[in-house]
Amino acid sequence: MxxxxxxxxxxxxxxxxxxxxxxxxxxxLFVRNPRRRDGKDLHYLLANVTxxxxxxxxxxxxxxxxxxxxxxxxxxxxE
Numbered sequence: 001m002x003x004x005x006x007x008x009x010x011x012x013x014x015x016x017x018x019x020x021x022x023x024x025x026x027x028x029l030f031v032r033n034p035r036r037r038d039g040k041d042l043h044y045l046l047a048n049v050t051x052x053x054x055x056x057x058x059x060x061x062x063x064x065x066x067x068x069x070x071x072x073x074x075x076x077x078x079e
Contacts, residue, residue, distance in 0.1 A: 001019060007062070
């Protein structure tokens with residue numbers, strides 16, 4: 001399950017997991033385990049909420065966080 005960082009208009013970024021990335025025709029974004037970037041709960045959600053649906057018109061952009069497999073990739077190294 002990919003982890004993403006969602007940037008919503010006039011709000012702090014939200015970290016969460018998605019089953020699949022949104023497509024160009026999607027109007028909503030389904031997010032599991034929404035939380036702040038530091039892992040704390042979002043103050044405007046109830047404590048027992050595990051999934052949130054955001055309309056795509058509120059989302060500015062989405063960052064895809066590296067997964068466990070991506071961390072094994074070695075980038076450019078200057079010797």
